[in-house]
Amino acid sequence: MRSSHPRHHLPLIALPPQTHLPFLLSPQFILSWKTNKNAMPHLLCELSQPIASPRYSFSRSAESLSATEISSSIDHEQDRLRSSTLIMECRLDSFFMHRRTCFTICYMMARRPWTTRLQNSIRSLALSFDQSLVLAVLRGARHPDHALQFFRWVEKTGFRHDPDTYREIILLLARASMLNHARCILLDDMPDRLVPPSEDMFAALIEGYGCARIPQEVVKIFRRLPELGVTRTVRSYDAVFKAILRSGRVAMARRLFNAMLAEGVLPVLSTYNTLLWGFCLSIKMETAQRFLADMKERGIAPDLVTYNTMLNGWVRAKKMDDAEKVFAEMTVAGFAPNSISYNIMIKGYVCSGRVDDGLRMFSEMGEKGLRFSEKTFAALMPGLCDDVGRAAEARKALNEMAKLRLTPIDKSIFLRLVTSLCESGDLEGALEVHRKTSQFDHVVVDPMQYGVLLESLCKGEKHESAIALLDELLEKGTMQSPQYPTLEPSAYNPMIEYLCDHGDTKKAEAFFRQLMKKGVDDKVAFNSLIRGHAKEGMPEAASEILTIMTHHGVPTDADSYVLLVESFLKKSEPADARTALDSMMEQGHLPSASLFRSVMVALFDDGRFQTASRVMKSMIEKGVKENMDMVHKILEALFMRGHVEEALGRINLMIMNDCTLDIDRLLITLCDSDKAIEAQKLVEFALERDCDVSFSSYDRVLDVLYTAGKTLPAYSILCKIKAKGGVVDKKGCDAIIKSLIAEGNTKQADILSRILAGKASSGKSGERIAMDAF
Secondary structure (H helix, E strand, C coil): CCCCCCHHHCCCCCCCCHHHHHHHCCHHHHHHHHHCHHHHHHHHHHHCCCCCHHHCCCCCCHHHCCHHHHHHHHHHHHHHHHHHHHHHHHHHHHHHHHHHHHHHHHHHHHHCCCCHHHHHHHHHHCCCCCHHHHHHHHHHCCCHHHHHHHHHHHHHHCCCCCHHHHHHHHHHHHHCCCHHHHHHHHHHHHHHCCCCCCHHHHHHHHHHHHHCCCHHHHHHHHHHCCCCCCCCCHHHHHHHHHHHHHCCCHHHHHHHHHHHHHCCCCCCHHHHHHHHHHHHHCCCHHHHHHHHHHHHHCCCCCCHHHHHHHHHHHHHCCCHHHHHHHHHHHHHCCCCCCHHHHHHHHHHHHHCCCHHHHHHHHHHHHHCCCCCCHHHHHHHHHHHHCCHHHHHHHHHHHHHHHHHCCCCCCCHHHHHHHHHHHHCCCHHHHHHHHHHHCCCCCCCCCHHHHHHHHHHHHHCCCHHHHHHHHHHHHHHCHHHCCCCCCCCHHHHHHHHHHHHHCCCHHHHHHHHHHHHHCCCCCHHHHHHHHHHHHHCCCHHHHHHHHHHHHHHCCCCCHHHHHHHHHHHHHCCCHHHHHHHHHHHHHCCCCCCHHHHHHHHHHHHHCCCHHHHHHHHHHHHHCCCCCCHHHHHHHHHHHHHCCCHHHHHHHHHHHHHCCCCCCHHHHHHHHHHCCCHHHHHHHHHHHHHCCCCCCHHHHHHHHHHHHHCCCHHHHHHHHHHHHHCCCCCCHHHHHHHHHHHHHCCCHHHHHHHHHHHHCCCCCHHHHHHHHHHHC
């Protein structure tokens, strides 16, 4: 070995004995050689026997040799050992260089597209390719496409493929279901290059077509073997049997078996095992029994695989009595049942409802020291998890799995066990199983498991544990995965309702928004969020939820709107409260009279009289006839601020809806406030609609008009009153007549005098004369 030490300090070792060769070829030695090559001479010294005189054999006895002769012999032996060490070093260096080149080529092919640049890079690593390097690259390629591209390209470097490299690429392509490529290489390329195919290559291609469930191609290739110069032996027959039986072609397999016998090819143990496997796969147990009997008649003793195959067949056929007979026969035949045998029996017992017998077999496995595997628990756990009464035994089995660091094949056992524990009322046990789920490798907790736990914890009033579980769910983000189903309403609605009722609506909304991403539009959850935000004094957030509901077409609750309106009112935001009230009515809900009153009072107090008027209008249109005192206040405010037409429109609406209205009160208020024009218009409206107005109110209005110098309007009203047959104050009328004459309106004064004296026509004709004069 090369070393920085002087030559006379180079350790002198002998060739390692035969017992040390496995270690020299082991990964530990190779890794040590690569990482610390300078230490290898010392390692080899430790592996070899020390050089001593008894190790050397001399033609004469040691006593008869001189010291010079002995020293010369030892020097000769040491030179030989140095040469052997150098040879070993060269071979190891070549081996590591070969492996490093292969690894680099495979890495480059996996990371880069197959281009001319990549090909040049590979050529720079290896100037020439030998068989061992090509085979290593084919086996180390990370994808079959890479191996095929390299296989095609390496011929351009001058390398000539031989049967070994062809066999390797065909096996690789067949396993990867790249059957067309494998077929072209085997049937086209190899004959063109005069490379003889082997039966193993065709067997691999046949197995590939069998895995692809294409039995027609299997038969075609098998029949062509004699034409291609390949003798059909048990190897190819076994491959054909397995391929066609995968597709359930039992009759074809029987015919092919007879043809095999006719051809002179005798079946062996593997042939019968393959046939029995196919018959059991198709649950053709009578056929399997006949072939088993034929096997014994031919003097071929069944082995453990044979018995396990028959066991599996009877279990698939759900005939446990026959399976028990085979299990007993196995022991009589001198074969101790192995883990596979027990796994099959456990699965059969559990599937047939005999869970106690399955547990007995499980215990027997432990007593015999057989290794439990994932399949053992996969067979046993469904029977335990689905039975509420066996939840405790299921927990013990799960603890055993965790102790053995076994990952269950069926990941649903955790959900099923948690469901059983929750149904039995053992919530703490269910939480323990849930926490233990994360201890298993490659197991992601099913969101449905969270759903079952959340629902059960809320029913059991263990809300703190439910909140902690919800935090875990939100942190992991498992619900956002498209491959997992959404939670059931019975799981998330109680949780959301609890959070909203206890001041944590923000978390409830974050939870529900993740559900919304999965397409959940739950009315109960939406309304719970609205109530929660409203109670917490966050009406804006509640209003946003309402907008989402409306956009998605989700029905709303009237109570949610009531809470939202009240929340806005508590924040002294009457305009937003009115918007929420309008939205409530748009959704078909009828607000109560008290809710209408609260909004109108808030708007009125805020000086938003016209907005309050619109709320009043909606109230009247909805048929609510309460709150008339508030209605009068709003009408008075409208008149006072000059919104006469709007006020008259509201009064007209009230009359049409048979609402009680005190016009006298309005007239008196206007007269007291010297609102002559507003009072005049209200009186004219009342006269046109034949409203019930007292004559004292008319007199008050006439006095206000007269005092304000509005003689002509007073004259008009007076004429309308008389035309309706009303009675007026004569002194007031005389004052108006004098004012008309003083203002030059003598015609109107004459008409009014004639009306008062009773000389004018009554009814509509008299009213028309007065209006014409006006």
